[in-house]
Amino acid sequence: GAVVSQHPSRVICKSGTSVKIECRSLDFQATTMFWYRQFPKQSLMLMATSNEGSKATYEQGVEKDKFLINHASLTLSTLTVTSAHPEDSSFYICSAHDGNSPLHFGNGTRLTVT
Amino acid sequence: QKEVEQNSGPLSVPEGAIASLNCTYSDRGSQSFFWYRQYSGKSPELIMFIYSNGDKEDGRFTAQLNKASQYVSLLIRDSQPSDSATYLCAVNGGGADGLTFGKGTHLIIQP
Numbered sequence: 425g426a427v428v429s430q431h432p433s434r435v436i437c438k439s440g441t442s443v444k445i446e447c448r449s450l451d452f453q454a455t456t457m458f459w460y461r462q463f464p465k466q467s468l469m470l471m472a473t474s475n476e477g478s479k480a481t482y483e484q485g486v487e488k489d490k491f492l493i494n495h496a497s498l499t500l501s502t503l504t505v506t507s508a509h510p511e512d513s514s515f516y517i518c519s520a521h522d523g524n525s526p527l528h529f530g531n532g533t534r535l536t537v538t
Numbered sequence: 539q540k541e542v543e544q545n546s547g548p549l550s551v552p553e554g555a556i557a558s559l560n561c562t563y564s565d566r567g568s569q570s571f572f573w574y575r576q577y578s579g580k581s582p583e584l585i586m587f588i589y590s591n592g593d594k595e596d597g598r599f600t601a602q603l604n605k606a607s608q609y610v611s612l613l614i615r616d617s618q619p620s621d622s623a624t625y626l627c628a629v630n631g632g633g634a635d636g637l638t639f640g641k642g643t644h645l646i647i648q649p
Contacts, residue, residue, distance in 0.1 A: 430581075458636045458637075460636075466641065467626065467639040467640060467641040467642060468582065468626070468628075468637075468639045469639075470636040470637065470638070473635075473636050483636075515579075517581050517582070519637075526570070526572060526584055526587045527572070527584070527637060528584060529574075529581045529582050529583075529584075530581060531580070531581045532580070532581040534579075
Protein backbone atom coordinates (compact mmCIF):
# COMPACT_ATOMS: atom_id res chain seq x y z
CA GLY A 425 0.00 0.00 0.00
CA ALA A 426 0.86 3.65 -0.16
CA VAL A 427 3.71 4.68 2.10
CA VAL A 428 4.22 8.14 3.47
CA SER A 429 7.47 8.96 5.21
CA GLN A 430 7.77 11.86 7.64
CA HIS A 431 10.97 13.21 9.13
CA PRO A 432 12.03 13.92 11.82
CA SER A 433 9.91 11.81 14.14
CA ARG A 434 10.80 13.93 17.12
CA VAL A 435 12.39 17.35 17.51
CA ILE A 436 13.12 19.61 20.43
CA CYS A 437 13.94 23.24 19.73
CA LYS A 438 14.34 26.47 21.58
CA SER A 439 11.74 29.20 21.47
CA GLY A 440 12.29 31.56 18.57
CA THR A 441 13.96 29.06 16.27
CA SER A 442 12.50 27.47 13.13
CA VAL A 443 11.88 23.82 12.49
CA LYS A 444 11.38 22.07 9.14
CA ILE A 445 9.37 18.87 8.81
CA GLU A 446 9.49 16.78 5.65
CA CYS A 447 6.76 14.58 4.23
CA ARG A 448 7.52 12.21 1.37
CA SER A 449 5.36 9.86 -0.62
CA LEU A 450 7.57 6.84 -1.30
CA ASP A 451 5.73 4.76 -3.87
CA PHE A 452 3.32 7.15 -5.53
CA GLN A 453 3.10 10.71 -6.73
CA ALA A 454 1.10 12.82 -4.34
CA THR A 455 -0.81 15.55 -6.10
CA THR A 456 -2.02 16.79 -2.75
CA MET A 457 -0.59 16.58 0.74
CA PHE A 458 -2.20 17.62 3.97
CA TRP A 459 -0.75 18.83 7.22
CA TYR A 460 -2.53 18.12 10.49
CA ARG A 461 -1.81 19.03 14.07
CA GLN A 462 -2.91 17.08 17.11
CA PHE A 463 -2.74 18.34 20.68
CA PRO A 464 -2.88 15.81 23.57
CA LYS A 465 -6.24 14.08 23.85
CA GLN A 466 -7.58 16.11 20.93
CA SER A 467 -8.51 15.19 17.42
CA LEU A 468 -6.44 15.83 14.35
CA MET A 469 -7.03 19.32 13.01
CA LEU A 470 -6.33 20.09 9.39
CA MET A 471 -3.89 22.97 9.12
CA ALA A 472 -3.37 23.30 5.41
CA THR A 473 -3.66 21.64 2.03
CA SER A 474 -0.49 21.52 -0.02
CA ASN A 475 -0.78 21.25 -3.80
CA GLU A 476 2.28 20.55 -5.92
CA GLY A 477 3.42 23.66 -7.76
CA SER A 478 0.96 26.05 -6.19
CA LYS A 479 0.40 27.88 -2.95
CA ALA A 480 -0.93 26.00 0.02
CA THR A 481 -4.46 26.55 1.23
CA TYR A 482 -4.63 27.27 4.93
CA GLU A 483 -7.52 26.54 7.25
CA GLN A 484 -9.11 29.34 9.16
CA GLY A 485 -7.04 30.40 12.14
CA VAL A 486 -3.76 28.96 10.85
CA GLU A 487 -1.11 31.62 10.25
CA LYS A 488 0.40 31.09 6.82
CA ASP A 489 3.43 33.22 7.66
CA LYS A 490 4.18 31.11 10.68
CA PHE A 491 3.59 27.71 9.11
CA LEU A 492 5.36 27.79 5.77
CA ILE A 493 4.48 25.01 3.36
CA ASN A 494 6.43 24.14 0.27
CA HIS A 495 5.33 21.38 -2.13
CA ALA A 496 8.09 21.56 -4.68
CA SER A 497 7.68 18.10 -6.16
CA LEU A 498 5.09 15.36 -6.43
CA THR A 499 6.82 13.40 -3.69
CA LEU A 500 7.84 16.02 -1.14
CA SER A 501 6.09 18.62 0.96
CA THR A 502 7.74 20.52 3.81
CA LEU A 503 6.25 22.34 6.75
CA THR A 504 8.43 24.95 8.45
CA VAL A 505 7.34 26.23 11.84
CA THR A 506 8.93 29.67 12.04
CA SER A 507 9.80 31.43 15.28
CA ALA A 508 8.44 28.51 17.25
CA HIS A 509 6.93 29.09 20.67
CA PRO A 510 5.98 26.62 23.43
CA GLU A 511 2.32 26.76 22.36
CA ASP A 512 3.39 25.32 18.99
CA SER A 513 4.44 22.12 20.73
CA SER A 514 2.26 19.44 19.22
CA PHE A 515 2.13 16.31 17.11
CA TYR A 516 2.32 17.26 13.43
CA ILE A 517 1.16 14.68 10.92
CA CYS A 518 1.18 14.78 7.15
CA SER A 519 -0.88 12.74 4.77
CA ALA A 520 -0.68 12.29 1.04
CA HIS A 521 -3.28 11.74 -1.64
CA ASP A 522 -2.68 10.44 -5.15
CA GLY A 523 -6.14 11.38 -6.34
CA ASN A 524 -7.55 7.88 -6.04
CA SER A 525 -6.70 6.08 -2.85
CA PRO A 526 -7.77 6.93 0.69
CA LEU A 527 -5.41 9.09 2.66
CA HIS A 528 -2.45 7.50 4.35
CA PHE A 529 -0.51 9.22 7.08
CA GLY A 530 3.12 9.70 7.87
CA ASN A 531 4.37 8.59 11.27
CA GLY A 532 4.12 12.10 12.65
CA THR A 533 6.56 14.55 14.20
CA ARG A 534 6.50 15.31 17.89
CA LEU A 535 7.60 18.93 18.25
CA THR A 536 8.60 20.25 21.66
CA VAL A 537 9.50 23.92 21.95
CA THR A 538 11.33 24.84 25.14
CA GLN B 539 -18.76 24.24 9.75
CA LYS B 540 -18.26 20.55 9.23
CA GLU B 541 -18.50 18.50 12.41
CA VAL B 542 -17.87 14.89 13.20
CA GLU B 543 -19.11 13.59 16.52
CA GLN B 544 -17.95 10.55 18.42
CA ASN B 545 -18.45 9.38 21.97
CA SER B 546 -15.03 9.80 23.58
CA GLY B 547 -15.49 6.77 25.83
CA PRO B 548 -13.74 4.90 27.19
CA LEU B 549 -15.70 2.02 25.74
CA SER B 550 -14.86 -1.19 27.56
CA VAL B 551 -15.55 -4.50 25.81
CA PRO B 552 -14.66 -8.03 26.95
CA GLU B 553 -12.22 -9.97 24.82
CA GLY B 554 -14.00 -11.96 22.13
CA ALA B 555 -17.08 -9.73 22.10
CA ILE B 556 -18.20 -7.29 19.42
CA ALA B 557 -17.10 -3.69 19.81
CA SER B 558 -19.42 -1.14 18.23
CA LEU B 559 -18.15 2.35 17.50
CA ASN B 560 -20.43 5.11 16.29
CA CYS B 561 -20.00 8.41 14.49
CA THR B 562 -22.30 11.12 13.19
CA TYR B 563 -21.44 13.92 10.82
CA SER B 564 -23.03 17.27 10.01
CA ASP B 565 -22.20 17.83 6.35
CA ARG B 566 -24.82 16.09 4.25
CA GLY B 567 -22.58 16.51 1.22
CA SER B 568 -19.88 14.25 2.67
CA GLN B 569 -18.85 11.56 0.23
CA SER B 570 -16.16 9.45 1.85
CA PHE B 571 -15.96 7.97 5.31
CA PHE B 572 -12.97 6.55 7.08
CA TRP B 573 -12.09 4.76 10.27
CA TYR B 574 -8.58 5.12 11.63
CA ARG B 575 -6.98 3.43 14.61
CA GLN B 576 -4.51 5.44 16.63
CA TYR B 577 -2.31 4.07 19.35
CA SER B 578 -1.02 6.51 21.95
CA GLY B 579 1.76 8.67 20.54
CA LYS B 580 1.45 7.17 17.08
CA SER B 581 0.05 8.32 13.79
CA PRO B 582 -3.41 7.15 12.65
CA GLU B 583 -3.60 3.90 10.73
CA LEU B 584 -6.35 3.39 8.15
CA ILE B 585 -8.69 0.55 9.11
CA MET B 586 -11.64 0.89 6.77
CA PHE B 587 -13.17 3.25 4.29
CA ILE B 588 -16.68 3.27 2.89
CA TYR B 589 -18.34 5.35 0.21
CA SER B 590 -21.78 3.78 -0.27
CA ASN B 591 -24.72 3.13 2.00
CA GLY B 592 -24.77 -0.28 3.61
CA ASP B 593 -22.15 -2.55 5.08
CA LYS B 594 -18.58 -3.21 4.08
CA GLU B 595 -16.70 -6.10 5.66
CA ASP B 596 -12.97 -6.66 5.89
CA GLY B 597 -11.88 -9.48 8.14
CA ARG B 598 -13.04 -8.78 11.68
CA PHE B 599 -14.09 -5.25 10.78
CA THR B 600 -17.40 -4.08 9.35
CA ALA B 601 -18.11 -0.48 8.45
CA GLN B 602 -21.73 0.61 8.17
CA LEU B 603 -22.92 3.78 6.47
CA ASN B 604 -26.34 5.40 6.54
CA LYS B 605 -26.22 8.68 4.66
CA ALA B 606 -29.87 9.48 5.34
CA SER B 607 -29.16 9.42 9.06
CA GLN B 608 -25.64 10.86 8.61
CA TYR B 609 -24.31 7.98 10.62
CA VAL B 610 -21.34 5.70 10.20
CA SER B 611 -20.24 2.89 12.47
CA LEU B 612 -17.46 0.37 12.88
CA LEU B 613 -17.98 -3.11 14.28
CA ILE B 614 -15.04 -5.15 15.49
CA ARG B 615 -15.81 -8.85 15.92
CA ASP B 616 -13.88 -11.19 18.17
CA SER B 617 -12.24 -8.22 19.90
CA GLN B 618 -8.62 -8.68 20.91
CA PRO B 619 -6.58 -6.79 23.52
CA SER B 620 -4.47 -5.46 20.64
CA ASP B 621 -7.58 -3.69 19.36
CA SER B 622 -7.38 -1.38 22.38
CA ALA B 623 -6.74 2.06 20.89
CA THR B 624 -8.47 5.28 19.96
CA TYR B 625 -10.64 4.97 16.87
CA LEU B 626 -11.04 8.07 14.77
CA CYS B 627 -13.91 8.64 12.41
CA ALA B 628 -13.16 10.94 9.48
CA VAL B 629 -15.17 12.26 6.58
CA ASN B 630 -14.51 14.31 3.49
CA GLY B 631 -16.40 15.84 0.64
CA GLY B 632 -14.84 13.60 -1.94
CA GLY B 633 -11.88 14.05 -4.25
CA ALA B 634 -8.70 15.53 -2.88
CA ASP B 635 -10.15 17.21 0.17
CA GLY B 636 -8.67 17.09 3.63
CA LEU B 637 -10.41 15.02 6.24
CA THR B 638 -12.54 16.25 9.10
CA PHE B 639 -11.92 14.10 12.13
CA GLY B 640 -13.97 13.29 15.17
CA LYS B 641 -12.26 13.40 18.54
CA GLY B 642 -12.06 9.63 18.64
CA THR B 643 -13.42 6.87 20.85
CA HIS B 644 -11.06 5.25 23.29
CA LEU B 645 -11.68 1.49 23.14
CA ILE B 646 -10.47 -0.87 25.83
CA ILE B 647 -10.62 -4.62 25.28
CA GLN B 648 -10.57 -6.38 28.62
CA PRO B 649 -8.75 -9.75 28.65
